[in-house]
Amino acid sequence: MQTGSNSPCQGKLFAVGIGPGNALDRTVRAEKVIRSSDVVVGYHRYIEHINDLITHQEIIASGMARERHRCASAIDAALAGRTVSLVSSGDAGIYGMAGLALEMIRENDLHLDIEIVPGVSAAQAGAAALGAPLMLDYACVSLSDLLISWDEIDNRLKALAMADMVTVLYNPRSKKRTRQLQRAREIFLEFRPAQTLVGIVRNASLNNQNIIATSLTHMPLDKIDMRSLVIIGNSRTINIGQWMVTTRGYFDAII
Amino acid sequence: MQTGSNSPCQGKLFAVGIGPGNALDRTVRAEKVIRSSDVVVGYHRYIEHINDLITHQEIIASGMARERHRCASAIDAALAGRTVSLVSSGDAGIYGMAGLALEMIRENDLHLDIEIVPGVSAAQAGAAALGAPLMLDYACVSLSDLLISWDEIDNRLKALAMADMVTVLYNPRSKKRTRQLQRAREIFLEFRPAQTLVGIVRNASLNNQNIIATSLTHMPLDKIDMRSLVIIGNSRTINIGQWMVTTRGYFDAII
Numbered sequence: 490m491q492t493g494s495n496s497p498c499q500g501k502l503f504a505v506g507i508g509p510g511n512a513l514d515r516t517v518r519a520e521k522v523i524r525s526s527d528v529v530v531g532y533h534r535y536i537e538h539i540n541d542l543i544t545h546q547e548i549i550a551s552g553m554a555r556e557r558h559r560c561a562s563a564i565d566a567a568l569a570g571r572t573v574s575l576v577s578s579g580d581a582g583i584y585g586m587a588g589l590a591l592e593m594i595r596e597n598d599l600h601l602d603i604e605i606v607p608g609v610s611a612a613q614a615g616a617a618a619l620g621a622p623l624m625l626d627y628a629c630v631s632l633s634d635l636l637i638s639w640d641e642i643d644n645r646l647k648a649l650a651m652a653d654m655v656t657v658l659y660n661p662r663s664k665k666r667t668r669q670l671q672r673a674r675e676i677f678l679e680f681r682p683a684q685t686l687v688g689i690v691r692n693a694s695l696n697n698q699n700i701i702a703t704s705l706t707h708m709p710l711d712k713i714d715m716r717s718l719v720i721i722g723n724s725r726t727i728n729i730g731q732w733m734v735t736t737r738g739y740f741d742a743i744i
Numbered sequence: 745m746q747t748g749s750n751s752p753c754q755g756k757l758f759a760v761g762i763g764p765g766n767a768l769d770r771t772v773r774a775e776k777v778i779r780s781s782d783v784v785v786g787y788h789r790y791i792e793h794i795n796d797l798i799t800h801q802e803i804i805a806s807g808m809a810r811e812r813h814r815c816a817s818a819i820d821a822a823l824a825g826r827t828v829s830l831v832s833s834g835d836a837g838i839y840g841m842a843g844l845a846l847e848m849i850r851e852n853d854l855h856l857d858i859e860i861v862p863g864v865s866a867a868q869a870g871a872a873a874l875g876a877p878l879m880l881d882y883a884c885v886s887l888s889d890l891l892i893s894w895d896e897i898d899n900r901l902k903a904l905a906m907a908d909m910v911t912v913l914y915n916p917r918s919k920k921r922t923r924q925l926q927r928a929r930e931i932f933l934e935f936r937p938a939q940t941l942v943g944i945v946r947n948a949s950l951n952n953q954n955i956i957a958t959s960l961t962h963m964p965l966d967k968i969d970m971r972s973l974v975i976i977g978n979s980r981t982i983n984i985g986q987w988m989v990t991t992r993g994y995f996d997a998i999i
Contacts, residue, residue: 503877513773521768565946580864580878582871588879592991595984596933605872609835611864617860621759623835624843625892626896628883628909636993637880645881645907652903654883687807722939729850736847738891 500527501569502601504587506580508536522606524608525714528610531576539576543564546574551639555675556606560589567601572663579610584631584659612657615690615718618700620732622688622720627655627735632662639669655726655735658719662710670710670719675722678705688724689713701735717737757781757822757856759842761835761863764949765793769864776906777861778829784832785818794831798823799828811820822856834865837885839914841930867912870945870973873955875987877943877975882910882990887917887924899999905935910990913974917965925965925974933960934975941977943988957988 493580508514523542533550564574577585587605614621649656662670689701778797787897788805818830832840842860871878879992904911917925944956
């Protein structure tokens with residue numbers, strides 16, 4: 490990557506959230522920005538999700554865990570005067586590439602025209618498939634302890650479990666990381682009833698979307714992977730027919 | 745509202761999130777569903793935001809605090825065989841109408857074809873305008889204690905402040921409700937340093953969008969209203985140029 494000084498004729502870097510995967514859940518802004526970019530950079534599976542928007546753009550696709558490399562390529566192209574879309578699934582600002590791009594700009598003391606384009610997150614797509622579990626206050630926690638210490642994550646889970654917050658678990662379980670989800674369940678079982686509702690959505694919004702409506706005790710841990718999202722309800726979360734809903738108390742209060 | 749039995753020839757109810765207000769931040773699905781509906785129901789300000797999608801649809805618009813009435817109208821129209829969009833700003837499932845619709849369906853023992861259409865939330869639009877403050881784990885809390893007791897909200901704020909969670913405050917302050925935001929700030933000041941970064945976004949995504957980058961001690965409470973969103977950073981939240989970013993530690997970890 491170029492560092493220190495900037496090219497006199499800069500391009501622009503867009504950090505674009507392309508939503509959960511289904512083309513219908515993309516925003517108009519995301520489509521417009523990607524269509525008008527010179528270069529599109531992203532994880533190869535996400536590039537497949539926006540294939541219908543690719544006409545003339547140069548594509549820089551790479552594999553998983555190559556985030557820094559992708560980000561550097563995107564920044565370099567923008568510094569060279571091109572309009573660049575650095576795509577993330579879901580929202581670019583929620584476990585996406587927006588933060589890394591800004592951290593990298595700081596690290597290399599760059600000045601670059603950058604814009605963040607938000608998108609429907611995995612949590613939102615999963616919640617919509619399950620019903621309305623996020624109607625009241627909620628929190629998102631990633632169980633990935635690659636960059637963050639497990640102690641920090643553990644403390645957050647305890648606080649959320651105690652505070653009766655609806656909690657969305659991102660990156661719940663991979664082939665190598667299986668202990669984290671077990672521990673998360675243990676923590677919630679310490680502070681919440683065993684029958685607390687849990688919704689699991691795999692491949693939210695896609696044709697092969699799969700939903701499991703279950704509870705803290707009955708969660709099928711082995712069916713949960715990195716394409717799954719887990720939503721743990723709170724004391725106000727109930728089933729209404731097929732739906733998982735966190736009730737706001739409209740019918741308790743006199744209004 | 746009709747109760748108990750259902751019409752043999754039912755329509756469909758869509759609970760649609762129209763995003764933060766700007767047409768560019770709507771999803772393709774939301775636009776498609778609204779365009780193909782027979783009836784569109786919503787708060788009159790939100791109906792204005794989707795005026796460009798209205799051609800033939802019957803509009804049922806009403807004022808603030810008429811949520812139950814709007815919801816009943818939407819359900820009635822769907823039970824009468826029509827395709828209905830019940831619109832919320834942001835995401836229909838985050839402080840939106842999806843939950844109320846499902847609660848009302850349960851209350852009246854109805855069976856109705858219903859679909860939730862997610863959208864970019866106010867928190868996401870606000871975060872994108874500020875930079876990338878939601879990059880790590882975060883929580884959303886509404887400071888409105890009309891339906892929920894203040895004790896419950898107070899406990900959640902304490903837990904989040906202690907757990908060093910980035911926290912988004914919805915409905916922070918109205919003309920009548922001013923004490924809640926003061927108290928929220930007090931709670932965070934108990935557990936977090938005074939210089940903790942705070943971002944305030946008013947009218948996120950709209951032409952009159954306004955941003956205030958400040959800190960816990962310097963928050964201008966009197967400039968915050970119901971069209972504002974407050975994002976309180978955590979110990980990893982820093983300024984990078986004009987941006988507010990919660991760093992994930994990419995440059996601390998050896999990866």
